[in-house]
Amino acid sequence: MTTYDPSSEGAQMSFDGRMSYGDYLQLDAILDAQCPLSDAQDEMLFIIQHQTSELWMKLAISELSAARAAMAQDALQPAFKMLSRVARIMEQLNSAWDVLRTMTPSDYTRFREALGQSSGFQSWQYRLIEYAAGNRNAAMLRPHAHRPDILAKLEAELARPSLYDEALRVAARAGFDVPASILDRDFTQPWAESDAVMQVWATVYRAPEENWALYELAEKLVDFEDYFRRWRFNHVTTVERVIGLKRGTGGTGGVPYLRRMLEVELFPELWRVRTTL
Ligand code: HEM
Numbered sequence: 001m002t003t004y005d006p007s008s009e010g011a012q013m014s015f016d017g018r019m020s021y022g023d024y025l026q027l028d029a030i031l032d033a034q035c036p037l038s039d040a041q042d043e044m045l046f047i048i049q050h051q052t053s054e055l056w057m058k059l060a061i062s063e064l065s066a067a068r069a070a071m072a073q074d075a076l077q078p079a080f081k082m083l084s085r086v087a088r089i090m091e092q093l094n095s096a097w098d099v100l101r102t103m104t105p106s107d108y109t110r111f112r113e114a115l116g117q118s119s120g121f122q123s124w125q126y127r128l129i130e131y132a133a134g135n136r137n138a139a140m141l142r143p144h145a146h147r148p149d150i151l152a153k154l155e156a157e158l159a160r161p162s163l164y165d166e167a168l169r170v171a172a173r174a175g176f177d178v179p180a181s182i183l184d185r186d187f188t189q190p191w192a193e194s195d196a197v198m199q200v201w202a203t204v205y206r207a208p209e210e211n212w213a214l215y216e217l218a219e220k221l222v223d224f225e226d227y228f229r230r231w232r233f234n235h236v237t238t239v240e241r242v243i244g245l246k247r248g249t250g251g252t253g254g255v256p257y258l259r260r261m262l263e264v265e266l267f268p269e270l271w272r273v274r275t276t277l
């Protein structure tokens, strides 16, 4: 039997002067960017795991920003579509832990020292997602002081209304009683829990048929936070499995720090309201 030649049905085989797959995707840049610092087999896994996570985070940031812009125009249906995509991206990030979990403490100690003081704590895209969602802690800017370009992106994000701020602006335009002190708050500050906001969500959840768009928006936000919590939980569990209670390379206490971060709440009133329904 002769081997099949797909050019017989028209497959393009010559890319002299034409844009190819690798050209379009800039694969040279991407595939040249894995540079292990040790000869440990698992370092490649570690690098690719982080690089792919950062690529998914890049897409999540783009979708979150577009969702927020759509919400500002009261275009809730397009915003829902984008928020659903963000949830799927977060599922992707959550499933990725299954690959990293195959790395044992013995594997990791073979290259951990090579990482120096670098750490996911310095992931600016992760901070941007936290800021965009509404977890605003200006202290997290400091590791980026040496990179004015990144600092500027984070500071700009800190100054804009968060996803949660934007949701409450939607509610205010829909006629709900959202206090001006919340609508005009200093966005760089952490969210302060509010009874008035609780009341807004209570009204929405008590009569979903009458407030369907806001009801759906609230559930999209809860979904987002649900996936985010799962990511944090997977992270801390993997970290404990791999380094136990050692301090982090980023300088924090490690697992105790990450456990503390499990308590972060992005949309506190949306969780609190459930008890009252
Ligand atoms: C064996 C794998 C991993 C270990 C041992 C580990 C360990 C740690 C530790 C100890 C911290 C606390 C900061 C510090 O002092 O270093 C941290 C933070 C962080 N790591 Fe990892 N990590 C791992 C994998 C990952 C992966 C795959 C990602 C995905 C990008 C990631 C992203 C982050 C982020 C974003 C933070 C900051 C969390 C926060 O401040 O809330 N880590 N990690």
Ligand SMILES: N[C@@H](CC(=O)c1ccccc1NC=O)C(=O)O
Pocket (backbone or CB within 6 Å): 050, 112, 115, 118, 119, 120, 121, 243, 247, 248, 249, 250
């Ligand atoms: N903080 C980790 C090191 C680490 O995980 C890391 C190092 C460099 C780049 C990304 C990392 N991932 C997440 O924190 C540790 O203490 O072992």
